[in-house]
Amino acid sequence: MTSCTIPDLPELHPTLAHRFSPVRFRENAVVERAHVETMLEAARRAPSAGNSQPWRFVVGVRGDDVHERIVRHLARSSGAWAPAASAIVVNLAVVGIEDAPGWEYSEFATYDLGQAVAHMCVQALTIGLDSHQFRAFDREGVAAELAVPPHLEVVSMTAFGVADHRPGEIPSPGTSRERLALEEIVWLEAGDGA
Numbered sequence: 001m002t003s004c005t006i007p008d009l010p011e012l013h014p015t016l017a018h019r020f021s022p023v024r025f026r027e028n029a030v031v032e033r034a035h036v037e038t039m040l041e042a043a044r045r046a047p048s049a050g051n052s053q054p055w056r057f058v059v060g061v062r063g064d065d066v067h068e069r070i071v072r073h074l075a076r077s078s079g080a081w082a083p084a085a086s087a088i089v090v091n092l093a094v095v096g097i098e099d100a101p102g103w104e105y106s107e108f109a110t111y112d113l114g115q116a117v118a119h120m121c122v123q124a125l126t127i128g129l130d131s132h133q134f135r136a137f138d139r140e141g142v143a144a145e146l147a148v149p150p151h152l153e154v155v156s157m158t159a160f161g162v163a164d165h166r167p168g169e170i171p172s173p174g175t176s177r178e179r180l181a182l183e184e185i186v187w188l189e190a191g192d193g194a
Helices: 032-046 065-071 108-126 140-147
Strands: 055-061 087-094 100-104 130-134 152-161
Touching: 032 055, 032 108, 055 065, 055 108, 065 087, 065 140, 087 108, 108 130, 108 152, 140 152
Parallel strands: none
Antiparallel strands: 055 087, 087 152, 130 152
C-alpha cells in the first residue's frame, strides 16, 4: 500500500480567509446569468442526506421583477443594504412530501440547505462576488409573494455582489469579526466539554 503525504501545516485557502459579509454593495456591479448558473451548480453539487437534495432557490437579479418582489419584504435592517446587491437568492428547504401532507421529507433538510448555500457562497467568492446570508425579512410575506407551495419552507436569503467596503471599514452594530478560538469550539477528547 502506498502512503499519502499530507502537508505538515496546511494553510487556510485564501478564498475562505478573506470571506466576510458585506453590508454595502457596489450598485454598478452587474451579475451575469453565467455567474448565477455557476453558483447554483455549486449548490446543486453539495452533499445531502441520502442524496435527497432538499433545497430550492428563487433568484432575483437587481432590476428584474423577481428582485423587486423579494425586496418589498425585507426588514428595515436588511432593506438598508440588500437591495443594492447584484442578486438576492431566496433559500428554501423541502420540508414535506408534496403529495403527502404531514409527512416530513428529511429531518436534515435545513442542515443540507445550509451546505448548499455555503457551496454557493464559496463558488461566488471564486468568481469575484461577495455574499451576505440573512434572515431579516418577512418569511410569510415572501412565501405568499412567490406562491411557495406548502411542502417548501422559506429559510433564509443570500445577497450576492461586489462589496463596496472591506472587513471592519463599516462597523455593524452588535456584531464582531472576531472568531472564537478553535479550543472554544472543538472538543478533541471525550470529557473535554465546557
